[in-house]
Amino acid sequence: MLIFEKELSPYRDKLKNHDLYSNIKDIFDLRIFMEAHVFAVWDFMSLIKALQIKLTCISLPWKPSGNRFATRLINEIVLVEESDFNQEQLTMSHFEMYLEAMAEAGADTSKIEIFLHNINSNLPSSVELKNKDMPQPLKDFVGFSFDIIKKDDVSLIASVFAFGREVIIPEMFIEIVEKIKLNSDVKIDKFIFYLQRHIQIDGDVHNDMALNLVKDLCADDKHKLNQALIISKEAMEKRISLWDFINQKIIEKNRILSNNV
Numbered sequence: 001m002l003i004f005e006k007e008l009s010p011y012r013d014k015l016k017n018h019d020l021y022s023n024i025k026d027i028f029d030l031r032i033f034m035e036a037h038v039f040a041v042w043d044f045m046s047l048i049k050a051l052q053i054k055l056t057c058i059s060l061p062w063k064p065s066g067n068r069f070a071t072r073l074i075n076e077i078v079l080v081e082e083s084d085f086n087q088e089q090l091t092m093s094h095f096e097m098y099l100e101a102m103a104e105a106g107a108d109t110s111k112i113e114i115f116l117h118n119i120n121s122n123l124p125s126s127v128e129l130k131n132k133d134m135p136q137p138l139k140d141f142v143g144f145s146f147d148i149i150k151k152d153d154v155s156l157i158a159s160v161f162a163f164g165r166e167v168i169i170p171e172m173f174i175e176i177v178e179k180i181k182l183n184s185d186v187k188i189d190k191f192i193f194y195l196q197r198h199i200q201i202d203g204d205v206h207n208d209m210a211l212n213l214v215k216d217l218c219a220d221d222k223h224k225l226n227q228a229l230i231i232s233k234e235a236m237e238k239r240i241s242l243w244d245f246i247n248q249k250i251i252e253k254n255r256i257l258s259n260n261v
Helices: 002-016 027-055 068-084 094-105 110-119 136-150 154-168 169-179 189-218 224-259
Strands: none
Touching: 002 169, 002 224, 027 094, 027 110, 027 136, 027 154, 027 189, 027 224, 068 189, 094 189, 094 224, 136 154, 136 224, 154 189, 154 224, 169 189, 189 224
16 A cells, blocks of 8 residues: 555644644643544444445345455454543543543533434435535535445545544544643643543554555456545545644634723
8 A cells, every 4th residue: 555655644634733732732622623523423432333334244134245354444443443442441442532522621512412402313324514604614524424324335425534633633632642731721621532442442452453455445446446545535625624624713712802801
């Protein structure tokens, strides 16, 4: 996958060196970040579930999926992402951990909760999100992922999951952990635990699993590899746009505050 590493390197550099990380300076900045980022956390869970549906047997009567290697990889990833242990050693998904972290930090969870309530069982494509009451960058980010899911091409879903999520998450989260120094007495222990847990499992285990999944599904098919690379670039562009949006919201908040002093 050397061509992927070379072609995606500029996108990874942009994300790793984004101004957003150093601009999260107080609890209000962090809340802005979390209230937008939680949509990406949920989006991530949806991608892995789409992969599990397509790569394993989840219907009755059971029968072998036909791809033992991919089945093993995705089931191991889902096990942790959907039923990990939090700080109190209670089993929960990483999405639920994030909601707990938001509550501890005083971030508003109502937007994501209303969004999930309203979509019910419908898969929100970019077109279907058009009239939703949410910022356009969030619509673009979530809509892109579900557009890919609806294409029903498992190699593309795996590529978005691997290169748009697992490969870059440790690098992004390391930057946040290293640079976040809030001028606040509000506890953010659950948020730091969430970040460090992802740095640990994504950097040490899930990163390689996700890459191996793409390799297995694309094999030596040049067309699949080319499409996977194109879609991976798009996924990383969506993440950069999301980071730009959150960063701008923080900048605007601080500008308003400084003008009111």
